[in-house]
Amino acid sequence: MENKFFVDSEFLSEAALERKHRLETDPTFRKNHMEYMPGMEKIESDVCDDVLAHMNSYDYSKYTAKDVKAALEHETCSIEDFKALLSPAAEPFLEQMAQRARLETSKHFGNTVYLFTPLYIANYCENYCVYCGFNCYNHINRMKLSTEQIEHEMKVIADSGMEEILILTGESRAKSDIQYIGEACKTARKYFRMVGLEIYPVNTDEYRYLHECGADYVTVFQETYDADRYEQLHLLGHKRIWPYRFDAQERALRGGMRGVAFSALLGLADFRKDALASALHVYYLQRKYPHAEMSLSCPRLRPIINNENINPLDVHEKQLCQVLCAYRIFLPFVGITVSSRESAEFRNGIVKIAATKVSAGVSTGIGDHESKYSGKETEDTQGDEQFEIDDNRSLTKMYKDISDEGLQPVLNDYLYV
């Protein structure tokens, strides 16, 4: 494991530091990441086995230019074709892949690009995920918005014209319980047409409750589908339990959510295998829940507060583009979201090829929308950011830029029914 992920804070007590180091260096000190903790619901599902069987046997070095050409000639993309498109052999065919991807995108989505913004309401976290700015050992300003503050932030965002919001929290059940998140959803329903959630994974009945409160879409990033690598990166907390996280989308759908979103954090492990597994996770769940809406994201590692060295390793923009084109060709019907982690140039280019949703007016900090949107200085405390973003464009700027590309920005495409 790369040591560059580990940063010690001078603010940690000696006991805390000792525990942190032991977690980092002694695997036997860590909980079994495959064993459910008390209270975690276990569902019966074959999806995980199906995904892992493909991922574990995926040898991308065996694919050749011939396989890639054949894949591009096939009208429907099989799993085998998709594996070829994700392989290094496909890199010289990036332009052809982009052309094909654009065709598929336009068939299913026309010229539309959806816009949304995230709202972090709390950054308390009980997990130690070594690459994340919110991790419990990272010394940052922690904050949880009150009901009034949440409403204020939402008003500021809604006034900018935004109609879809994604509510996020750090993963702390103690600080941000289901009730608290449910209340945030109820408030959000007053201001937005579409309310999504990106919170810690919960049980089916809790997803049902959150759906009743107004949430309709659940995003859970698996981070990496390589459970052994996952174990080395998520050292402490509920998030450590890999299979409970894997089944989160299925529980969300059973709880009545309209749609679910998936992703690996590219750069944590072998990105080709992670991309394969992410798409197959969608593929198999769609077969099981054909009514559900599905979308994929494609985050790459970003620097965090107190650690500038975190980066997406071998996933350069070309590789990211390859992954996105392959996703689009294999799964023409899924939404593809590209976040503000990526540059304005990359996002302008990729919405013409494969992406169908981008964020705008983004802050990954807590309680700072008013100061960010209006430039108004505030005396209120603000919580620190989860990671650094690259594309700072406001909604108005993003709306204009997308229109200028000849595309149609869409602020809402949902009815909560």
Added chain:
Amino acid sequence: MNNDKLIIGGREFDSRFILGSGKYSLNLIEAAVKDAGAEIITLAVRRANTKDRENILDYIPKGVTLLPNTSGARNAEEAVRIARLARELGCGDFVKVEIMRDSKYLLPDNQETVKATEILAKEGFVVMPYMYPDLNIARDLVNAGAAAVMPLASPIGSNKGLATKDFIQILIDEIDLPIIVDAGIGKPSQACEAMEMGAAAIMANTALATAGNLPLMAQAFRQAIEAGRKAYLAGLGRVLTRGASASDPLTGFLRN
């Protein structure tokens, strides 16, 4: 030809081209309506906006009949709720029922569509259901009070043309309501072919949205639909499918 009107729900239309609005830029809608000569345009209720920015209703020329659709509905109950919402928003009484229980191909759920059609027709809506071309379901839709039937030609957005041609022909032959071919029409020639078969109208969206020059493609569709309609009204001449036909009649031996 001048008296050749498309009649839906008691309303008369000269144009037989119904425009979808879901996939292209709002500022092109007006041009599309003008160049297509369309008198009916669909509107996704879920896209209709209550805010100032990009309100699609502002882009639709006066005199055009709005056909709100229930896209996003996964069952009859949701479709009914969306239709009622459309009426509250001032979109009129026309409604295109679209119920998809499949996010991959967006194929319509025929059973749920019949249920929703029945409820909405009773509430006074002019119901135009989008359906997979099945004769028994089409008959059920007639009995449920539909004002037209909208079978799909091929999967939505696919631009593949009349993949379900034989089954659409059966609906045209057997159902007394207007049969409006919807989804999958990718080229003017395909629209023309459907009209020659006796379809009452054509609905298209992706084919225009993804064209290089939208207004020009709108004109091409308009002309193709008009040509197909004229051919249908004129009665198609003899079409030879294989080789030449014998010039001597096979029944020439019959004496009286």
